[in-house]
Amino acid sequence: MAQPPELPSHASVVVVGGGVMGVSTAYHLAQAGVNDVVLVEKDELGSGSTCKAAGGVRAQFSDRVNIELGLRSLRTFETFTETFGQEIDLHQVGYLFLLDRPEHVAAFERNVALQNELGVPSRMIEVAEAKTLSPMISTDGLLAAAWSPTDGHCTPESVVLGYAGAARRAGARLLRGCTVTDIASTGGAVTGVVTDRGTIATDAVICTAGAWSKAVGDMVGVDLPVEPMRRQILTTEPIPGLDPRTPFTIDFSTSLYFHCEGPGLLLGMSDPDETPGFKLKQSDGWLPRLADAIEHRVPALAETGLGAGWAGLYEMTPDHNALVGEAREVSRFLYATGFSGHGFLMGPAIGEVLRDLYLGRTPVIDVSGLHAERFAASETRPELNIV
Incomplete structure (x- = not known):
């Protein structure tokens, strides 16, 4: 049997979770010139919620930011085959x-x-x-x-394959069968990601672990109510x-x-x-x-x-809206999770948003209202168009 790739000792940023959010984020970071991007996934890429999704892609939402995220992602899906060389079986049947x-x-x-x-x-x-x-x-x-x-559906596994291949070509490392067991931090700053295969020294972590995100947030004392x-x-x-x-x-x-x-x-x-x-x-x-x-x-x-x-x-999440942002409790812990059933379809745009947040840019879409602290401040913003 093939041996798993060697665990890198260091990364500029570690993305936790290899569903569509994670591979999109890894691609956009590497494509923007970020060196030493590492993604860790405990199983196979896309094997969590992404591969179980119904594959719907749409922009019909009740919340402005969700409409914008859905619409931007739809435009990516429309050109996905040409951009990434991967057929995703997109059917824009509405x-x-x-x-x-x-x-x-x-x-x-x-x-x-x-x-x-x-x-x-x-x-x-x-x-x-x-x-x-x-x-x-x-x-x-x-x-x-x-x-x-212009709404419709496509094949989630194919979207993951397209992003994963593009991320690797851009220089990102995607590690399968690598489980995160802890995140080390000192003085309110991330210092490393501990896995069952060793520790990766890093000063930045992006959590895209879907339904498993709460446990990842708990590792650094960040409440992700998922x-x-x-x-x-x-x-x-x-x-x-x-x-x-x-x-x-x-x-x-x-x-x-x-x-x-x-x-x-x-x-x-x-x-x-x-x-x-x-x-x-x-x-x-x-x-x-x-x-x-x-x-x-x-x-x-x-x-x-x-x-x-x-x-x-x-x-x-309590208001059926996503959690996207950078933690205030610990330096350089970013997250995108809690999409309450519409995460797959927003993966393309969220990868761009997380790239921008990591690089300190103004995000392509204003997601400031999706920060995880909104529940403590009673700033919920319910999304109504979920099934």
């Missing part, structure tokens, strides 16, 4: 939010107005048009829908006559969603009875609720057989 409550319609009308102001081509549409776009749905009880044609929450996904058997242009469709009040996956569909739904924890096994407990939602909103699927499925982890 996102369609189905709305059956007056308060949701009013909220999405406000959201669309803000999205349009920021350059997102979203719009409110009538129920009949929603049915035309997503023919399998039942319109029973629907009042309106929100639609943006809880792991299981989300489950299923695929269906092939569906004859399935339109490949079917949008990423979300029944907002139940959170049931689906999009094309090969000759069938990928579908999922949150479980309000789910409790926090690192639970990665599938549970049957949500299936009756899922079946009820399908029967109500997509009855055409009721007789369709289900195929493979899996469970992954959302990294939830």
Whole structure:
């Protein structure tokens, strides 16, 4: 068996976590000329939440900064193959939010107005048009829908491969099978990253560890209020006559969603009875609720057989908004985590933001409101458009 690469004794910066956030950050740092960028991942690259994601990419959010992050990332996904030489199977079939409550319609009308102001081509549409776009749905009880044609979905593993290859070509070192056990600090400053393979001396750490970020923050006394929450996904058997242009469709009040996956569909739904924890096994407990939602909103699927499925982890924060910034408690500890289900789609832009924060530049997007200390100061900023 091949021996793992030798652990470097020193790094200018160590990125902890090898999902899309981590490899994007490593690439942008190395591409900007930062020498000795090292990324450490306890397993395989993308093996955490990234490879379990549904792959949705969108800019339809309720919070300004999330709209900006989603839109900037979408533009990267659109040119990803040309830029990185990696096909990501991007399908810009649009996102369609189905709305059956007056308060949701009013909220999405406000959201669309803000999205349009920021350059997102979203719009409110009538129920009949929603049915035309997503023919399998039942319109029973629907009042309106929100639609943006440039949203869609792609393959998360391919995005990780593209960034990882580009990061290596730019000079970054990506170490798999390397678990961080501690972060050393002296006098309020980071001095090294301790791993199960040895210690890397460094004065800067960037935490992109997803659902595992709280433990990383605790190593240096930084509170990153992130809880792991299981989300489950299923695929269906092939569906004859399935339109490949079917949008990423979300029944907002139940959170049931689906999009094309090969000759069938990928579908999922949150479980309000789910409790926090690192639970990665599938549970049957949500299936009756899922079946009820399908029967109500997509009855055409009721007789369709289900195929493979899996469970992954959302990294939830109290206000469902991310934690991005640099710690005040310890020098040169940066973080990007807690995206509450929309981390994969923001990975491209967040890599640029973390590059800028590390280099002391004004970030390409103002993320100052996402600092982790906002909860102690009662400065929450809830994101409403999550499923």
